[in-house]
Amino acid sequence: MARTALTREEVLETAAALVKQHGPTALTMRRLAAELGTAVTSIYWHVGNRESLLDALVERTVADLAAITPHGRTPAARIVSVARALRHELRARPHLVAMVHERGLTERMFLPAQRALAQEVHAAGLRGTRAAEVVRAVQVQVVGHVLVERNRERSPAQSPAETELWQTATTDPPDPALTRALAAPVDPERLFVTSVRALVNGLLGPHGPTPDRRDG
Amino acid sequence: MARTALTREEVLETAAALVKQHGPTALTMRRLAAELGTAVTSIYWHVGNRESLLDALVERTVADLAAITPHGRTPAARIVSVARALRHELRARPHLVAMVHERGLTERMFLPAQRALAQEVHAAGLRGTRAAEVVRAVQVQVVGHVLVERNRERSPAQSPAETELWQTATTDPPDPALTRALAAPVDPERLFVTSVRALVNGLLGPHGPTPDRRDG
DNA sequence: ACCTGAACACCGTTCAAGT
DNA sequence: ACCTGAACACCGTTCAAGT
Numbered sequence: 076m077a078r079t080a081l082t083r084e085e086v087l088e089t090a091a092a093l094v095k096q097h098g099p100t101a102l103t104m105r106r107l108a109a110e111l112g113t114a115v116t117s118i119y120w121h122v123g124n125r126e127s128l129l130d131a132l133v134e135r136t137v138a139d140l141a142a143i144t145p146h147g148r149t150p151a152a153r154i155v156s157v158a159r160a161l162r163h164e165l166r167a168r169p170h171l172v173a174m175v176h177e178r179g180l181t182e183r184m185f186l187p188a189q190r191a192l193a194q195e196v197h198a199a200g201l202r203g204t205r206a207a208e209v210v211r212a213v214q215v216q217v218v219g220h221v222l223v224e225r226n227r228e229r230s231p232a233q234s235p236a237e238t239e240l241w242q243t244a245t246t247d248p249p250d251p252a253l254t255r256a257l258a259a260p261v262d263p264e265r266l267f268v269t270s271v272r273a274l275v276n277g278l279l280g281p282h283g284p285t286p287d288r289r290d291g
Numbered sequence: 292m293a294r295t296a297l298t299r300e301e302v303l304e305t306a307a308a309l310v311k312q313h314g315p316t317a318l319t320m321r322r323l324a325a326e327l328g329t330a331v332t333s334i335y336w337h338v339g340n341r342e343s344l345l346d347a348l349v350e351r352t353v354a355d356l357a358a359i360t361p362h363g364r365t366p367a368a369r370i371v372s373v374a375r376a377l378r379h380e381l382r383a384r385p386h387l388v389a390m391v392h393e394r395g396l397t398e399r400m401f402l403p404a405q406r407a408l409a410q411e412v413h414a415a416g417l418r419g420t421r422a423a424e425v426v427r428a429v430q431v432q433v434v435g436h437v438l439v440e441r442n443r444e445r446s447p448a449q450s451p452a453e454t455e456l457w458q459t460a461t462t463d464p465p466d467p468a469l470t471r472a473l474a475a476p477v478d479p480e481r482l483f484v485t486s487v488r489a490l491v492n493g494l495l496g497p498h499g500p501t502p503d504r505r506d507g
Numbered sequence: 508a509c510c511t512g513a514a515c516a517c518c519g520t521t522c523a524a525g526t
Numbered sequence: 527a528c529c530t531g532a533a534c535a536c537c538g539t540t541c542a543a544g545t
Contacts, residue, residue, distance in 0.1 A: 080509080104538060114511050116539085121509090125538065181442055193473065197466050207472030212486040219435010226395055250413050256423030257409065270428040270490065277489030277496070296528080320519060330530050332520085337528090341519065 078112050083121040086111065091132055094170050099129070129174060136171040137184045140164060145191055150199035151275050157191050158217050158271045165221045176222070185214055199279050209278045216274055224263045294328050299337040302327065307348055310386050315345070345390060352387040353400045356380060361407055366415035367491050373407050374433050374487045381437045392438070401430055415495050425494045432490055440479045 089110050093102045104125055108115040122128040143160045145153035165172050175184050192210045201209060305326050309318045320341055324331040338344040359376045361369035381388050391400050408426045417425055 103536090105536085116512080116541095117510055119539075176442055179442055181439065189473065193466075193469055197469060202466055203468035204472040206466065206469045207475075208482060208485055210469075210473060211477060211482055212489065215436055215439045215482070215486065216432065218439050220431055222392075222438050223397065223431045223434050226392055226397055250409075250418055250422065252419035253409055253413060253422045253426075256420040257405065257426060259423075261427060266424060266427055266431070269424055269494075270431065273428065273493030274486065274490045275493070277491070277493030278485075280493070280496075319517090321517085332522090332531080333529055335520075 081111065081113050081117055081121060086118055086121050086128070087131055087135065090128055091135065091171075094132060094174070095168070098170050099174055102129075130178070132171065133175050133178050133180060136168060136175055137180060139168075140184055140187065142187050143191055145195055150195045151272075151279055153195045153198075154192060154213060154275050155268065155271050157188060157195070158213055159268065161185075161188050161217045162221055162267060165217075166224075169225055172221070173225070176218075181218060185218070188217075189214060196279075201279070209275075212274060212278060213271065216271055220263075220267050220270065224267075227261070227263070297327065297329050297333055297337060302334055302337050302344070303347055303351065306344055307351065307387075310348060310390070311384070314386050315390055318345075346394070348387065349391050349394050349396060352384060352391055353396060355384075356400055356403065359404050359407055361411055366411045367488075367495055369411045369414075370408060370429060370491050371484065371487050373404055373411070374429055375484065377401075377404050377433045378437055378483060381433075382440070385441055388437070389441070392434075397434060401434070404433075405430060412495075417495070425491075428490060428494060429487065432487055436479075436483050436486065440483075443477070443479070 086107070090102055090107055093107065093110065102125075104115050104118055108118055111118070118128070122131060143157055143164070146156040147153045172184075175181060189210055192213055193206070196206045196209045199209075302323070306318055306323055309323065309326065318341075320331050320334055324334055327334070334344070338347060359373055359380070362372040363369045388400075391397060405426060408429055409422070412422045412425045
């Protein structure tokens with residue numbers, strides 16, 4: 076009843092498919108073996124153990140991330156376009172990105188984008204440590220947004236809902252319209268673009284970062 | 292060999308201690324039982340199962356989060372102070388915060404801070420949906436930073452290091468000082484304050500959010 | 508070089524039985 | 527009302543044995 080020879084590539088492919096469809100918890104060695112039609116222990120010969128199998132999947136994801144090219148006229152617009160593209164790519168593979176994050180390889184994954192951002196910040200006239208700060212601020216902004224967004228999506232029914240919580244506030248709200256707006260659902264794309272634009276304006280604009288003062 | 296009567300409170304306390312010291316994976320029902328000096332199955336009577344035990348721990352963390360009060364003179368400074376305090380609180384209990392995040396209760400946990408931010412944004416003269424957008428942008432900014440920071444700390448030795456990656460760049464870097472700065476280690480506190488300040492300036496300042504245009 | 512089943516030490520959970 | 531041990535169906539991993 077021998078099947079065609081098992082390859083490391085085949086193991087990785089099937090494992091990746093399992094993760095994409097049902098999340099990382101669904102990737103058990105026994106289930107993977109069943110999917111492949113082999114004995115559980117054969118997998119060990121090809122990939123070592125579960126941990127290094129996951130490592131390999133993560134490595135793959137990092138490599139998969141397509142190169143991102145900026146679009147737009149001004150440096151600010153081009154930076155925002157990189158941020159948007161980045162967000163899009165990350166959201167296309169949530170499970171695998173989460174695994175990259177858990178393994179602390181987010182930095183690695185972001186390198187191509189970082190290069191693109193660096194070029195734009197340079198074009199905007201910033202140099203040295205100040206320029207680096209802008210690159211990093213944008214990078215953190217993007218990763219942070221994606222992580223928070225994903226979190227929000229995974230749990231659409233908060234209990235109690237924000238609405239309810241705001242209604243039970245002890246102090247009267249200063250602005251009913253604000254209260255209503257905070258109780259309403261979020262448009263993540265919109266919030267994302269608004270935030271990135273504000274951050275970039277704040278960093279590139281006349282009020283830019285003040286490297287020497289630390290007090291709030 | 293009967294010990295004093297087991298209480299739900301005692302179970303939660305011991306479970307929380309285990310998580311704080313060794314992370315959530317260390318919290319197995321058998322280990323918890325050993326720590327408590329009872330049979331594994333006794334725990335089930337008090338907390339149902341592992342899942343609802345974790346739920347209870349998360350609920351506790353949300354409740355534990357101390358009320359945060361703004362400091363400073365201008366609304367912008369007061370917003371930044373809330374952001375810093377928030378970051379500090381979150382970083383004090385990383386494992387539990389991660390669990391709150393995984394369970395999608397980040398929103399809930401942030402409500403007190405959200406109220407404080409709302410008041411400051413109101414004081415800064417913003418109203419309605421625009422004000423709400425600022426509150427949310429700052430909130431995401433803080434959570435995002437904390438998540439990314441924690442990720443960076445958990446894996447101090449990136450392989451290959453950023454330095455190495457930048458050195459192997461195919462295109463010549465436009466700014467050697469920028470390249471050097473990006474290869475150097477990050478000061479997270481500094482990056483955080485710079486980013487929040489820039490975001491707040493960008494949102495409250497003259498270039499504020501433009502709610503109707505969506506193009507980058 | 509590659510694959511296998513048996514075995515080990517773990518899990519979370521259920522359940523009938525105790526007091 | 528509270529606690530217990532036995533049992534079940536899972537894990538990841540090791541290892542001696544096969545070809």
